[in-house]
Amino acid sequence: xxxxxxxxxxxxxxxxxxxxxxxxxxxxxxxxxxxxxxxxxxxxxxxxxxxxxxxxxxxxxxxxxxxxxxxxxxxxxxxxxxxxxxxxxxxxxxxxxxxxxxxxxxxxxxxxxxxxxxxxxxxxxxxxxxxxxxxxxxxxxxxxxxxxxxxxxxxxxxxxxxxxxxxxxxxxxxxxxxxxxxxxxxxxxxxxxxxxxxxxxxxxxxxxxxxxxxxxxxxxxxxxxxxxxxxxxxxxxxxxxxxxxxxxxxxxxxxxxxxxxxxxxxxxxxxxxxxxxxxxxxxxxxxxxxxxxxxxxxxxxxxxxxxxxxxxxxxxxxxxxxxxxxxxxxxxxxxxxxx
Amino acid sequence: xxxxxxxxxxxxxxxxxxxxxxxxxxxxxxxxxxxxxxxxxxxxxxxxxxxxxxxxxxxxxxxxxxxxxxxxxxxxxxxxxxxxxxxxxxxxxxxxxxxxxxxxxxxxxxxxxxxxxxxxxxxxxxxxxxxxxxxxxxxxxxxxxxxxxxxxxxxxxxxxxxxxxxxxxxxxxxxxxxxxxxxxxxxxxxxxxxxxxxxxxxxxxxxxxxxxxxxxxxxxxxxxxxxxxxxxxxxxxxxxxxxxxxxxxxxxxxxxxxxxxxxxxxxxxxxxxxxxxxxxxxxxxxxxxxxxxxxxxxxxxxxxxxxxxxxxxxxxxxxxxxxxxxxxxxxxxxxxxxx
DNA sequence: TTGAAAGCGCTAACAT
DNA sequence: ATGTTAGCGCTTTCAA
Numbered sequence: 001x002x003x004x005x006x007x008x009x010x011x012x013x014x015x016x017x018x019x020x021x022x023x024x025x026x027x028x029x030x031x032x033x034x035x036x037x038x039x040x041x042x043x044x045x046x047x048x049x050x051x052x053x054x055x056x057x058x059x060x061x062x063x064x065x066x067x068x069x070x071x072x073x074x075x076x077x078x079x080x081x082x083x084x085x086x087x088x089x090x091x092x093x094x095x096x097x098x099x100x101x102x103x104x105x106x107x108x109x110x111x112x113x114x115x116x117x118x119x120x121x122x123x124x125x126x127x128x129x130x131x132x133x134x135x136x137x138x139x140x141x142x143x144x145x146x147x148x149x150x151x152x153x154x155x156x157x158x159x160x161x162x163x164x165x166x167x168x169x170x171x172x173x174x175x176x177x178x179x180x181x182x183x184x185x186x187x188x189x190x191x192x193x194x195x196x197x198x199x200x201x202x203x204x205x206x207x208x209x210x211x212x213x214x215x216x217x218x219x220x221x222x223x224x225x226x227x228x229x230x231x232x233x234x235x236x237x238x239x240x241x242x243x244x245x246x247x248x249x250x251x252x253x254x255x256x257x258x259x260x261x262x263x264x265x266x267x268x269x270x271x272x273x274x275x276x277x278x279x280x281x282x283x284x285x286x287x288x289x290x291x292x293x294x295x296x297x298x299x300x301x302x303x304x305x306x307x308x309x310x311x312x313x314x315x316x317x318x319x320x321x322x323x324x325x326x327x328x329x330x331x332x333x334x335x336x337x338x339x
Numbered sequence: 340x341x342x343x344x345x346x347x348x349x350x351x352x353x354x355x356x357x358x359x360x361x362x363x364x365x366x367x368x369x370x371x372x373x374x375x376x377x378x379x380x381x382x383x384x385x386x387x388x389x390x391x392x393x394x395x396x397x398x399x400x401x402x403x404x405x406x407x408x409x410x411x412x413x414x415x416x417x418x419x420x421x422x423x424x425x426x427x428x429x430x431x432x433x434x435x436x437x438x439x440x441x442x443x444x445x446x447x448x449x450x451x452x453x454x455x456x457x458x459x460x461x462x463x464x465x466x467x468x469x470x471x472x473x474x475x476x477x478x479x480x481x482x483x484x485x486x487x488x489x490x491x492x493x494x495x496x497x498x499x500x501x502x503x504x505x506x507x508x509x510x511x512x513x514x515x516x517x518x519x520x521x522x523x524x525x526x527x528x529x530x531x532x533x534x535x536x537x538x539x540x541x542x543x544x545x546x547x548x549x550x551x552x553x554x555x556x557x558x559x560x561x562x563x564x565x566x567x568x569x570x571x572x573x574x575x576x577x578x579x580x581x582x583x584x585x586x587x588x589x590x591x592x593x594x595x596x597x598x599x600x601x602x603x604x605x606x607x608x609x610x611x612x613x614x615x616x617x618x619x620x621x622x623x624x625x626x627x628x629x630x631x632x633x634x635x636x637x638x639x640x641x642x643x644x645x646x647x648x649x650x651x652x653x654x655x656x657x658x659x660x661x662x663x664x665x666x667x668x669x670x671x672x673x674x675x676x677x678x
Numbered sequence: 679t680t681g682a683a684a685g686c687g688c689t690a691a692c693a694t
Numbered sequence: 695a696t697g698t699t700a701g702c703g704c705t706t707t708c709a710a
Contacts, residue, residue, distance in 0.1 A: 024680070040679080057464075058462070101444070104443035105440070290630055
């Protein structure tokens with residue numbers, strides 16, 4: 001330790017000294033308490049400005065876990081997934097407007113990491129949490145909800161407890177996609193699923209099956225592959241599909257990373273899309289139009305999901321008693337040229 | 340306020356009571372102080388486990404801004420840019436390993452937002468900061484460095500102060516790309532720049548000019564366009580370029596968002612790549628191979644940038660006196676089919 | 679309208 | 695080896 005870290009903020013005390021009042025009065029000014037003499041207020045406000053005083057958020061949080069405008073936790077499964085990045089953007093915009101800072105935890109689909117982060121979040125005394133839990137029975141998150149921490153779940157709900165949630169119509173969205181495929185005349189339609197224990201993966205599979213049935217198409221079990229929601233598994237499972245003696249003529253990819261992986265495999269094999277194999281994705285990206293070929297995909301309103309979730313959360317923080325709500329957002333089929 | 344938030348952690352005091360010792364002893368156990376009776380230690384450790392006690396990070400931070408394993412700030416310009424997402428991943432991995440949590444601030448290229456976030460970060464008593472400042476003279480960040488907050492800059496340095504920095508060889512990387520274009524026989528090569536006040540944009544322009552000169556090609560000023568580093572500006576500036584009476588035969592795009600925007604425009608105009616116009620990008624993406632056509636691009640080791648930055652930062656936190664260092668990472672040309 | 683003081687959970691200096 | 699205590703910066707009762 002050669003250098004002394006002199007980095008230090010102005011405190012209430014400094015302001016109080018300068019103003020010749022007690023710290024309590026300064027605190028009142030800061031918190032807009034009505035019980036303060038207008039003249040005193042003006043004097044103190046000037047000093048605050050001069051000294052560039054900003055309240056110490058750490059002390060505030062230590063004192064009052066209910067104080068507003070402080071810290072929100074975000075627990076997401078995979079920051080490499082552009083879908084969650086968009087969700088994050090939505091959250092961030094709302095948080096910023098409400099002067100909340102975000103503590104970001106990317107647990108990369110790893111349950112141990114999730115647990116550690118949840119501990120950290122808890123011990124940081126966050127005011128609220130937006131989480132996409134590993135699965136519906138996530139104990140840690142469930143306990144946190146029970147303990148009274150304001151929480152909103154995105155993308156995945158919780159089953160053992162009543163919690164605010166914002167989701168999309170996964171089943172219907174998947175149905176729309178696969179129905180579109182069927183109507184186009186594809187007969188052997190495959191599904192590459194994300195992590196099967198996620199409700200979203202299961203709902204999309206349900207939609208997939210609904211659509212096959214509605215179009216009187218057979219479900220070929222060898223054409224349903226279960227992966228882990230990541231790029232690699234898209235690469236691998238798509239290869240397995242294409243190497244089948246009787247490969248699919250169309251693929252419904254369970255999320256955007258899987259789609260990208262599948263695309264990579266198809267290109268490596270030199271197959272024409274949609275001529276030799278068609279593909280449709282769940283999750284749109286703003287650059288889907290620049291893919292080869294421009295990708296037809298089910299768009300989830302990711303930014304809105306984040307925005308709604310953050311709004312819900314802040315509303316719950318301010319009103320812990322209000323009943324929980326589920327928001328189910330609609331998806332949209334973006335038709336381009338990959339099928 | 341209908342419901343009471345009963346959410347509350349176990350404190351040192353609780354553990355101490357249960358163990359029949361003072362809080363100081365418990366604190367010593369937690370911090371692995373040598374001065375504690377082995378038997379006492381074991382007893383206390385058991386109780387800690389039973390009670391699932393985790394130290395309150397907020398109190399810790401309030402007490403000691405030098406205590407390790409707490410909070411790191413990350414200030415990035417654009418979370419929509421996959422480059423920064425990769426950087427973030429690198430940071431996050433290192434932070435996680437060292438038990439730091441991350442407070443994430445995306446200022447979206449907005450200087451006011453940057454300022455507000457810097458205030459928040461400061462008042463959160465972060466232990467250190469990784470930042471990509473708006474420009475080289477960024478006052479706020481400069482002052483923070485001067486005040487002694489451990490800081491590492493990524494992607495963009497600071498000029499008025501001595502600070503740790505991790506960058507890539509922008510000039511050389513750009514040279515390699517444009518030289519490749521020239522060697523392929525392209526004559527009218529355009530450059531779509533990101534925000535011109537960023538050193539990285541300027542260095543890439545320098546590399547662009549170097550390569551033209553080295554290949555005895557003219558610099559056409561109408562073929563150099565300055566934008567704002569985002570998707571939109573790629574769309575727009577590429578259109579301007581292609582609508583020129585004498586359009587370019589190849590485009591060097593200043594970053595990945597610009598590349599994606601340019602690609603969008605080229606596709607909308609129905610132009611063949613590379614037949615009618617070639618394109619080469621700065622920044623690779625893991626799905627570049629699935630673009631139309633597979634994109635040739637300069638790869639920045641984004642994950643490593645984040646990793647190095649976080650390691651540098653933690654090293655500086657632990658040893659504030661050590662001299663500053665600059666790490667300059669190499670780029671790599673990923674040759675595919677867009678030129 | 680204002681001030682004094684307790685206390686949030688923790689660390690570290692000092693005392694025993 | 696262990697305990698006592700001050701204090702980090704703040705909010706909030708209670709008293710004046």
